Amino acid sequence: MEITIKDVAKEAGVAISTVSKYMSGGSVRQENEVRIREAVKKLGYSPNSLARGLKRSKTFTVGLMIEAMDGPYWAKLINYLEAELQKIGYALILCCHGKSVELAREYAEYLTSQMVDGIFFAPIQEEEDYMNVPREKEIPLIALEAAKGFEVYGLVQTNYTAMAYELVENLIIKGHEKIAVIGGAPSLRSVQECMRGYMHVMEDYDIEVCREWMLYGENTRESGLEMMYRLWQAEKKPTAVFAANYYMAMGVLRAASELHIVVPDELSLAVIDDYVFSTLVPVKVTAATQPLEKISHEACRLFRESLEHPKQKRAEKVRIKGEIVPRESIAPPRDEEEE
Amino acid sequence: MEITIKDVAKEAGVAISTVSKYMSGGSVRQENEVRIREAVKKLGYSPNSLARGLKRSKTFTVGLMIEAMDGPYWAKLINYLEAELQKIGYALILCCHGKSVELAREYAEYLTSQMVDGIFFAPIQEEEDYMNVPREKEIPLIALEAAKGFEVYGLVQTNYTAMAYELVENLIIKGHEKIAVIGGAPSLRSVQECMRGYMHVMEDYDIEVCREWMLYGENTRESGLEMMYRLWQAEKKPTAVFAANYYMAMGVLRAASELHIVVPDELSLAVIDDYVFSTLVPVKVTAATQPLEKISHEACRLFRESLEHPKQKRAEKVRIKGEIVPRESIAPPRDEEEE
DNA sequence: CTGTTAGCGCGTTCAA
């Protein structure tokens, strides 16, 4: 760095504090305002964020701590969140800890020492005491997709229960009763909630639940494939499958292809996904999108709210559900079209 | 922030500068070392990054400026880059400007005022003069996937020409001669290079190029679908299609499904993609992955290199090609497996 | 090796 506020003051022939006031939007004498503005432009001055942050204890910077940026979930969420923060003049520091509590703790301390104005984070499983340092410094904490309510300012999560309910209800309304559900690891909140939503709606519609049709796996395509084979090996076969996850749904469709199951004549598929679900084969699929845009919006709202309150409020919990969308489909080009 | 270096000094009964030296890894008298360490632990002290950065003109922070985090390309690249930077103790500030030159300029100035130690950026089309402010401050600039060589420290890009060459050569070796190529907008470097690589290999193998088989579109599934229809409307049909992009390849496969083209009996498909290409239908596809890991590695290497050189070196250009991989496939579960 | 001193660049008193 070279040109400082001092240079601008000298160039404009005013005191440093006058320039400071001007730069912060304060009112200055007309005459000085002009001189300062011209000096700023001439020298190409822009205030040093570090010095400013140091002095004001405000950096207009937030941290985001996640496991990693694989899959589309975090990529899309970050995209929305970044846009949201941009509107209110905040920048984002990205920290991927890869599930390492140690690394997470280091990042948390780093962000604290950077004096970020807030931290968004997705807790590692049940753990989150690695956030103690920023918590003690009273940096607003926003938990994303946490399993339980931690001691944070706010918490935003997908309401999988409601989504599962709606999605399965959708199948029921279409006449299905033999509905299987396949989920990932039973330790995951998303899977637990999907199962709960499934149970609820089946109860509400007085449909008997077949335990063999509630399968747990791994949220991978391979797992989905395997579960389909397992379902189709049994005597009683379902007419619809609810996959809690995009990748599993891919496995389901792949299995359908290999087992020569016709979708949706013999099988209907419902899925909750981060993508807008789309396949190559022309099948009818009911999809519910992850409410990523809403989640980031709510997270940002909570953050803004936290800026106004002086002290940390306890865990305001916001649960959001996505919407059911018709499967995205691409139409073959029409003949009428000129070439 | 509350506890400062001053508190630690008082607690340990030494001078501030002694603590400073200790915190920066300098050697201190054994006796003092112990006292300082205990004071640090007792008070939970950690140095303020802002003050430190302000003083040393070094923040251990870099900026990354891209258009947006849609698609898997940037998501994956960021993931690799973050990991790479993490190793050398750097944090990443993410800035998405959405192709707005104005916003990009603001971000560039912001990062400069943040005194980042370097900026990675993907230039907006041919423009990039919005990077003038950081350039004047001699902040190392690393351009990613730029179309031409700007005035930067380093430039890393995918070598699409080589990838296209290899991929098409692969088809030729398998006996194909009637090979079509479909790409996105002709203004894109990636598309231009794909076409060039295609031309080169066809020339090298003395195969006549049919102009009607070189189609430009939009890097979307819809576009791929449409192009396939166009190809199949003609008299002469290709036996292989090289899609420059994952989405277009999806369109091709969808079209194949609708036009009842059997892949790979009637048609072979080659594709350059960011994902590891995988489809639902069990078709043989040759895919070449984007060299995202290498790109981020090289970008980080250039950055590290720039830290040693005092002044900015001019545009070292690194071109990297990905590798051809067999299509990822998932096997159906074996019967031998116990259930 | 230690302590004192002088800033890094800025915002914020206070008096004028």
Add this chain to the structure above:
DNA sequence: TTGAACGCGCTAACAG
């Protein structure tokens, strides 16, 4: 409104 002074927390230069 303005300008001089001081301090944010830290490091670097110097003297002891």
